[in-house]
Amino acid sequence: MNTTYVIGAGVAGLAAAKRLVERGHKTIVFEAANHPGGRCRTLFDESLGVEIDNGTHLILSGNSAILEMADTNELFVSHRAEFPFVDLQNDARWTVDMGSGKIPWVRGASPGANMWNLLQDYRKLNCDASVGDVLDTTSPRWNNLWAPIVLAVMNTHPPDASARLMHSVLIETLLKGGHYTRPVMAKNGLSKALIEPTANRLDIRYGTMLRSVESNGSCLIKLSFKGFDVNLEDGDVVVSALPWGQAHQIFSPISSSMSPSIPGPPKFSPIINVHFKTHTSVEVPEMTGLLGGVSHWLFRRKNVASVTISAAEETIGIQGDEIARQVWGNISRLAGGGAMPEYRVIKEKLATFAATPDSNALRPSTSSGLNNLFLAGDWTATGLPATLEGAARSGFSAAKAIDKGS
Numbered sequence: 001m002n003t004t005y006v007i008g009a010g011v012a013g014l015a016a017a018k019r020l021v022e023r024g025h026k027t028i029v030f031e032a033a034n035h036p037g038g039r040c041r042t043l044f045d046e047s048l049g050v051e052i053d054n055g056t057h058l059i060l061s062g063n064s065a066i067l068e069m070a071d072t073n074e075l076f077v078s079h080r081a082e083f084p085f086v087d088l089q090n091d092a093r094w095t096v097d098m099g100s101g102k103i104p105w106v107r108g109a110s111p112g113a114n115m116w117n118l119l120q121d122y123r124k125l126n127c128d129a130s131v132g133d134v135l136d137t138t139s140p141r142w143n144n145l146w147a148p149i150v151l152a153v154m155n156t157h158p159p160d161a162s163a164r165l166m167h168s169v170l171i172e173t174l175l176k177g178g179h180y181t182r183p184v185m186a187k188n189g190l191s192k193a194l195i196e197p198t199a200n201r202l203d204i205r206y207g208t209m210l211r212s213v214e215s216n217g218s219c220l221i222k223l224s225f226k227g228f229d230v231n232l233e234d235g236d237v238v239v240s241a242l243p244w245g246q247a248h249q250i251f252s253p254i255s256s257s258m259s260p261s262i263p264g265p266p267k268f269s270p271i272i273n274v275h276f277k278t279h280t281s282v283e284v285p286e287m288t289g290l291l292g293g294v295s296h297w298l299f300r301r302k303n304v305a306s307v308t309i310s311a312a313e314e315t316i317g318i319q320g321d322e323i324a325r326q327v328w329g330n331i332s333r334l335a336g337g338g339a340m341p342e343y344r345v346i347k348e349k350l351a352t353f354a355a356t357p358d359s360n361a362l363r364p365s366t367s368s369g370l371n372n373l374f375l376a377g378d379w380t381a382t383g384l385p386a387t388l389e390g391a392a393r394s395g396f397s398a399a400k401a402i403d404k405g406s
Contacts, residue, residue, distance in 0.1 A: 002235035003028060004402060005223065007210050010038025011388055012376040013241030014198045015069060015395025020239075021202065023403050029202055030225065032209035036199040038243075039351065040388060042189030045275070045344050048304075052275045053190045054346055056299050056308045057388050058152050062173045062180030065392035066194065074193035076185045076286070081178035085144065088330050089292035096145060099178035117141065122175065125167035128357050132159025148289045151296060151310045154355040154385045155269045162360045165385045185286050185301070194388070210242070215254040219372045237372045239398045244353065244379040251368065266359040266379070270316045271351035272309040274327045275344045278335055279303070293330035294323075305335040311354075312347075320345035352386035353379050366394070366401050374398040 002025075006017045009031035020027045035041060045052050059066060061077055081098035121141075124134040131150055136142060137159055150158040153169050173181045186193035214222040220238055223230040232238070240247050244266070274295075288298045290307075294315060297308040307327045309315055315323060328340040353359050363381040366374050376398040377391065384390035 002026065002233065002237070004237045004239065005030065005230065005232075006239045006241055007223075008038070008241035008243075008377075009033075009036040009199065009202075009204050009206075010241060010243075010377075011040050011066070011069070011194070011391040012378065012395040012398075013038075013239065014195065014202070015065065015392040016239045016241060016376050016398045017202050017395075018069065018198045019396050019399035020402065023399070025399075025402070027203065029204040030208040030210060030223075031204055031206050034206045036204060037191055037195040039348065040190050040391075041195055042191035048275065048277045048342050048344055050277055050302075050304055051189050052304060052306065052344060053186070053273075055271060055273050055348060055351070056297065056306055057190065058297075059184040059388060060173050060180065061182040061184055062176060063184070063387075063389040065396060066388045067184070069198045069392060070194050071192065071197040074187050074197075076187050078182045078184075078286075081181035081183070083183070083287070083289060085148065085289040085291060086334065087291045088295075091333075094144070097178075098174060098181045100182075102177040102179045118145075118174075121146070122167065122170055125163040125170070127163050127167075128361075129163050130159060130357055131161045131163050131166055134163050143291070148291060148296065152289075153387065155271060155310045155352045156355040156385075157311050157313075160354070160356050162355050162357045162385075164357070165355050165360060165383075168383050169385065183287055185299075187301075189301075210246075210250060213250060213254060215370060219370055220254075232372065237374070237402050239374050239376055239395075239402070240368070241376040241395060241398075243350070244377065245350070247375065247377070251373065254370075266362050267354040267356065268350040269310075269352050269354040270312045271348045272312045272315055272323060273346045273348075274307045274309075274324055275346070276305045276307075276324075276328065276331075276335060276340070277303060277342045278305050279338075279341060288334065290330060294326045295330040298331055298334060305331065307331060316347055316349060320347075355385040366397050374401055 004020050004025045004027045006013045006029040009029050017027045017029050042051050042053050080100045083096040086093050147158045150161050154161040208225045212224045213220055221232050286300050295307045296310050299306040324343045365381050368375050376394040378386040380394045382390040382394050
């Protein structure tokens with residue numbers, strides 16, 4: 001029986017392996033770390049004495065691919081598509097309410113944020129320009145609705161983000177109504193909710209880092225890991241679910257058709273997450289959008305308040321202690337007040353590709369140019385920005401391509 005080797009146990013690799021196993025393929029996953037999940041996992045922070053997620057991720061009820069991988073008992077799905085916001089400059093508060101049904105409906109965002117105007121904006125996004133080229137970035141609707149949503153979804157400076165990618169996101173969420181746009185939160189962390197339900201059912205070899213590969217010009221013939229090699233037989237298949245930089249370094253030299261597809265490092269966009277161990281009840285919703293400060297989103301789970309700074313180019317070089325101080329200054333009123341509690345700052349310098357029109361045009365398809373190598377990852381051409389949903393879909397797409405060719 002032939003074997004499919006999946007390189008990487010992040011969301012994309014797990015999704016590919018899940019689907020392949022379901023379809024009867026013998027599948028082995030190699031993962032360099034000693035845990036699955038990649039940038040989507042829960043870890044125990046010894047200094048805080050609590051579990052935290054290494055990053056926060058926006059999941060919506062319409063994200064069918066990532067939810068297929070989840071343990072629904074570990075998820076909390078909001079009853080309504082409500083998104084509270086706070087302006088940190090003047091303490092103004094409002095809620096974007098998209099309703100609870102399947103008919104699109106938005107209220108409460110700002111003057112002009114009625115469904116008619118939003119549909120007009122949506123139509124303008126159906127192009128290859130940037131969001132800032134097609135929407136009015138001076139309007140209250142931009143400041144109070146579009147800018148924070150684009151920032152959260154794309155992790156890119158909102159005016160520079162790809163209109164096409166934002167259009168694709170809206171098709172599957174807002175344009176289907178609040179029923180598909182409800183926030184989804186992990187009750188006990190991302191690992192238990194999204195990673196372990198799939199990883200625990202797979203053959204994963206941890207601590208196995210792919211060093212190099214060999215090909216005969218049309219197919220891969222050898223995978224070289226630290227300490228051992230895997231010689232590929234006829235009919236064996238490989239799915240690379242590595243981050244872009246590693247995939248480019250390992251596979252581009254031996255694939256004449258892949259190299260032009262990834263001509264150089266696309267621009268990446270960083271994310272910073274700051275986790276505070278609060279000692280009082282945090283009387284805010286599970287997720288709150290923040291405007292007018294360094295912080296963009298506040299997430300709450302039990303006694304941990306987690307803040308996300310998206311597209312953090314201007315902040316990533318600042319020392320962690322100073323970042324925490326600035327962030328606590330933003331949210332202290334919302335998180336119980338008092339002196340700054342214990343915290344953990346996590347920086348992801350290469351969190352996602354910058355979802356600009358230029359970067360989107362460089363994304364490769366599932367096909368690599370080698371007959372037995374397929375690509376997966378949120379950086380591939382999924383039609384979505386670099387989200388958990390995009391990562392899961394890329395894995396499913398790779399598995400579909402393999403199944404179709406077998």
